[in-house]
Amino acid sequence: MDWSYLGTLDYRRSLALQELRREKLRAGQVNEALLLLEHPHIYTLGRNADRADILAGSDWLQSRGVKVEECDRGGQVTYHGPGQLVGYPILDLNPDRRDLRRYVRDLQEVLVRVLAEVGLAAEPRSKSPEIGVWVEGKKIASLGVHVSRWITTHGFALNVNTDLSYFAAIVPCGIQGVEMTSVAELTGRNLPLENLAALCVHHTAEVFQRRPLAMTSEELMA
Amino acid sequence: MATEVIMPEMGESIAEGTITKWLVQVGERVERDQPLFEVSTDKVDAEIPSPASGTLLVVHHGEGATVQVNELVAIVGEPGEQPETQSVAAPAGVEAPVVEASEPVEAAVEQPVLVAESAPTQEVVVGEDSQLVDRIRQFSSPLVRKMAAAEGVDLSQIQGTGIHGRVTKQDMQGYLERRSAAPPSTVAPPPAAPASPMRTAEVVTAARRASVGDFQVAAYHEGDNVEIEPMSNIRRLTASHMVYSKATSAHVSTVFHVDLSRVAKVRARAKQGFAQTHGTKLTFMPFIFKAVANALTAFPNLNSSIDGTNIVHKKDINLGMAVALDWGLLVPVIRHADRLNLVGLAKTANDLAERARSKRLSPEEVQGGTFTVTNPGVFGSLFGTPIINQPQVAILGIGAIEKRPVVVNDDDGNDTIAIKTMCYFALTFDHRLVDGAEADSFMNHLRRTLLEETWSELDSFQ
Numbered sequence: 080m081d082w083s084y085l086g087t088l089d090y091r092r093s094l095a096l097q098e099l100r101r102e103k104l105r106a107g108q109v110n111e112a113l114l115l116l117e118h119p120h121i122y123t124l125g126r127n128a129d130r131a132d133i134l135a136g137s138d139w140l141q142s143r144g145v146k147v148e149e150c151d152r153g154g155q156v157t158y159h160g161p162g163q164l165v166g167y168p169i170l171d172l173n174p175d176r177r178d179l180r181r182y183v184r185d186l187q188e189v190l191v192r193v194l195a196e197v198g199l200a201a202e203p204r205s206k207s208p209e210i211g212v213w214v215e216g217k218k219i220a221s222l223g224v225h226v227s228r229w230i231t232t233h234g235f236a237l238n239v240n241t242d243l244s245y246f247a248a249i250v251p252c253g254i255q256g257v258e259m260t261s262v263a264e265l266t267g268r269n270l271p272l273e274n275l276a277a278l279c280v281h282h283t284a285e286v287f288q289r290r291p292l293a294m295t296s297e298e299l300m301a
Numbered sequence: 302m303a304t305e306v307i308m309p310e311m312g313e314s315i316a317e318g319t320i321t322k323w324l325v326q327v328g329e330r331v332e333r334d335q336p337l338f339e340v341s342t343d344k345v346d347a348e349i350p351s352p353a354s355g356t357l358l359v360v361h362h363g364e365g366a367t368v369q370v371n372e373l374v375a376i377v378g379e380p381g382e383q384p385e386t387q388s389v390a391a392p393a394g395v396e397a398p399v400v401e402a403s404e405p406v407e408a409a410v411e412q413p414v415l416v417a418e419s420a421p422t423q424e425v426v427v428g429e430d431s432q433l434v435d436r437i438r439q440f441s442s443p444l445v446r447k448m449a450a451a452e453g454v455d456l457s458q459i460q461g462t463g464i465h466g467r468v469t470k471q472d473m474q475g476y477l478e479r480r481s482a483a484p485p486s487t488v489a490p491p492p493a494a495p496a497s498p499m500r501t502a503e504v505v506t507a508a509r510r511a512s513v514g515d516f517q518v519a520a521y522h523e524g525d526n527v528e529i530e531p532m533s534n535i536r537r538l539t540a541s542h543m544v545y546s547k548a549t550s551a552h553v554s555t556v557f558h559v560d561l562s563r564v565a566k567v568r569a570r571a572k573q574g575f576a577q578t579h580g581t582k583l584t585f586m587p588f589i590f591k592a593v594a595n596a597l598t599a600f601p602n603l604n605s606s607i608d609g610t611n612i613v614h615k616k617d618i619n620l621g622m623a624v625a626l627d628w629g630l631l632v633p634v635i636r637h638a639d640r641l642n643l644v645g646l647a648k649t650a651n652d653l654a655e656r657a658r659s660k661r662l663s664p665e666e667v668q669g670g671t672f673t674v675t676n677p678g679v680f681g682s683l684f685g686t687p688i689i690n691q692p693q694v695a696i697l698g699i700g701a702i703e704k705r706p707v708v709v710n711d712d713d714g715n716d717t718i719a720i721k722t723m724c725y726f727a728l729t730f731d732h733r734l735v736d737g738a739e740a741d742s743f744m745n746h747l748r749r750t751l752l753e754e755t756w757s758e759l760d761s762f763q
Binding site: 125126127151152153154177178179180181182183191195200201202203205206215216223224225226227228 | 312336
């Protein structure tokens with residue numbers, strides 16, 4: 080499983096990269112991958128999203144430089160932005176992991192283990208619409224997955240040092256009144272995204288029984 | 302030839318998917334493996350590829366429709382071609398729904414019976430081997446179960462090649478082919494001729510073996526004043542499980558008197574603030590779960606299973622909590638209990654109990670437990686000797702929590718009688734794997750944690 084921390088990457092470019100890697104993986108030209116990165120401010124709408132869940136007006140969105148995109152992952156509306164660690168595992172679930180719910184559970188397990196390493200007792204919630212990872216009744220990480228012939232794209236978004244006020248402008252995951260939190264808010268520490276990225280790699284490898292192979296961002300995006 | 306497109310299997314316990322988008326329109330050409338439509342289930346969006354090249358002739362379910370696994374979704378073929386009517390995939394409506402969304406757990410429990418009801422002429426074994434049979438049935442798709450019912454096949458007789466030994470459609474077809482090739486075995490096997498006269502000891506052994514299993518007591522006699530009521534499914538499964546457990550494990554119980562005075566004090570101080578802050582009540586159970594999880598970490602043998610002559614060490618600590626309901630007993634599971642703090646344990650436990658009562662648990666929430674805690678104390682029991690929840694190797698019963706006079710030794714070395722909040726903890730363990738010394742060490746660990754832990758995470762509640 081190739082991995083790299085790619086720094087800040089535009090949402091559309093990350094979609095193109097994921098699709099490229101997926102097709103190359105299907106053709107047997109590249110290894111599976113875990114892309115780790117952060118996005119500039121953006122609200123994304125999953126397949127089940129309702130535009131009404133974006134509460135902010137277009138003026139506000141423009142003034143703060145926030146884009147809105149529709150995409151082909153499961154789930155509803157969410158926010159990505161600086162300080163949030165986004166992980167896109169491009170894994171082939173053939174032949175032994177062909178179970179969508181198990182895949183979601185495994186991703187949650189990765190996040191629970193990562194959070195345990197920064198001292199947080201996180202709880203995976205697997206009941207729709209609360210699917211995600213929660214700490215003390217607040218949501219810290221969101222999931223949204225796309226599977227094409229059992230190859231995965233999209234993934235998870237973990238709030239590390241995220242400016243949580245951006246979530247106030249949407250109804251995250253379509254759940255009214257959900258409170259979002261972040262590692263920084265809960266621990267009072269500003270951990271670099273790279274550190275959490277490394278933990279994500281370690282635990283993804285453990286949970287999915289993959290061997291991690293570090294790549295430069297140039298290699299991974301080639 | 303026209304090819305049917307069915308809703309594919311997307312994983313265990315996923316019975317249906319919602320079609321979110323058709324990527325190809327009726328009349329358009331599609332290549333084999335080209336994404337045909339998208340399905341959404343929970344947080345996952347999946348592309349379903351076309352099983353064949355051709356033209357999309359018929360679409361049975363539009364966007365937004367929720368479709369059962371293995372149900373017919375569309376037909377791909379050549380223009381003008383008549384879709385085949387003879388098909389294994391049942392059209393919508395004929396297939397019994399596998400899991401009712403409103404009552405997932407009940408539905409999962411009832412699954413084996415749905416098979417029986419849909420094929421009344423077919424004898425379905427639910428008796429002695431129901432555990433195994435149920436499991437194999439649950440792991441088979443509705444299509445396979447339907448084929449089995451139609452063909453009068455006992456699924457447990459087929460070697461499954463699917464995930465977890467699941468019987469696949471191919472297995473079923475192979476079995477049916479082999480069966481039709483082999484001559485029907487209607488002829489009774491010839492009586493075994495005694496090759497040589499048995500020696501006396503063998504005769505005696507054989508006789509004894511026969512007599513033990515044969516002993517039965519009739520539940521009632523002809524003419525007795527009785528009324529017969531069939532067991533509910535949950536009752537029947539519980540009954541089978543209990544007898545199976547007793548026959549499997551070497552049950553031994555040990556009882557400890559546990560001082561919960563400190564827990565009671567901390568709880569009394571924190572419970573109001575806790576309820577206000579976290580919106581859920583703070584009972585004694587989260588403290589006990591926390592202490593149990595700690596003790597299991599220290600004594601992992603009690604968090605394992607036996608598989609033949611192997612010991613299966615369970616790396617996760619998933620605590621089953623028995624919930625008594627009007628209609629039976631359910632044991633939802635607190636996953637990774639060792640990673641949750643008191644808040645997490647309280648919330649999870651209260652949520653599971655609440656949803657168990659309102660029949661809103663999903664099937665996976667009652668699976669995968671590695672150790673069980675049961676609480677007969679709420680009914681006033683001082684202690685009981687619970688039966689192990691298979692395939693686990695131990696179960697802890699919590700007796701009534703009450704103030705009792707206890708002899709304590711004061712600072713000056715004088716004996717005095719104090720009022721303490723006390724409780725009997727009864728551990729039943731499987732002596733095949735756990736010896737008494739280890740079980741008692743586990744219990745001492747548990748007792749010490751509850752006696753000494755200061756529960757500083759609740760310090761903010763004064």
